[in-house]
Amino acid sequence: MGSRILFFLLFACFCLNGFAQKKQEREFRINKEDFPKEALNSLSSYLQGTKKIRYYQEQDGEKKSFEIKFKKDRLFYSIEFDLNGVLEDVEFVIKPEDVPDASWKTIQEYFSKNFEKSRVKKIQQQYQTNESNQVKVLKDAFQNLLLPYINYEIIITAKDKEGYSTYEVTFDSDGHHVLTRKSVRSKYDHVLFQ
Numbered sequence: 001m002g003s004r005i006l007f008f009l010l011f012a013c014f015c016l017n018g019f020a021q022k023k024q025e026r027e028f029r030i031n032k033e034d035f036p037k038e039a040l041n042s043l044s045s046y047l048q049g050t051k052k053i054r055y056y057q058e059q060d061g062e063k064k065s066f067e068i069k070f071k072k073d074r075l076f077y078s079i080e081f082d083l084n085g086v087l088e089d090v091e092f093v094i095k096p097e098d099v100p101d102a103s104w105k106t107i108q109e110y111f112s113k114n115f116e117k118s119r120v121k122k123i124q125q126q127y128q129t130n131e132s133n134q135v136k137v138l139k140d141a142f143q144n145l146l147l148p149y150i151n152y153e154i155i156i157t158a159k160d161k162e163g164y165s166t167y168e169v170t171f172d173s174d175g176h177h178v179l180t181r182k183s184v185r186s187k188y189d190h191v192l193f194q
Helices: 002-019 037-043 101-114 131-142
Strands: 025-030 051-060 063-072 075-081 087-094 117-128 151-160 163-172 177-185 191-193
Touching: 037 063, 037 131, 087 131, 101 151, 101 163, 117 131
Parallel strands: none
Antiparallel strands: 025 051, 051 063, 063 075, 075 087, 087 117, 117 151, 151 163, 163 177, 177 191
């Protein structure tokens, strides 16, 4: 009997960990001079015709990174680099109708199964990279290509057993759940995600 209870508790902890990972993010604005030069060099051809360029440093637990945000061709981009200027991901804001119908249906089914009510606040199309495919990822993202390796990062306000909360939920290109993080307000009124 005791081993069944232990198994159930371990299983429950494992499931909860996959649903809402704890991770805290904080970002603050920096000057262009403080942004990695390697990162700016890799973006130079893509930054022509951009508006509202902003530079940030982000703290995510123990990990630090740099992020540049701007508007280009009516899309709001967010591009993240590690401390050495190596590209990590490219994201831009999209609307629900920009997500393929089958993927959007799967995403909506996930929300209805896991939350009593939910409302989408923001959707980003995400292109993740590694050191070997940085050039390809930048090219794919700026062409807005729908490829099997992209993700959808969706910020929602949802009702659960504890009331209303804000979540960042990531799905793969087919609309299958990848990760959920719950938001936390910091002392500085930034939105953080656990």
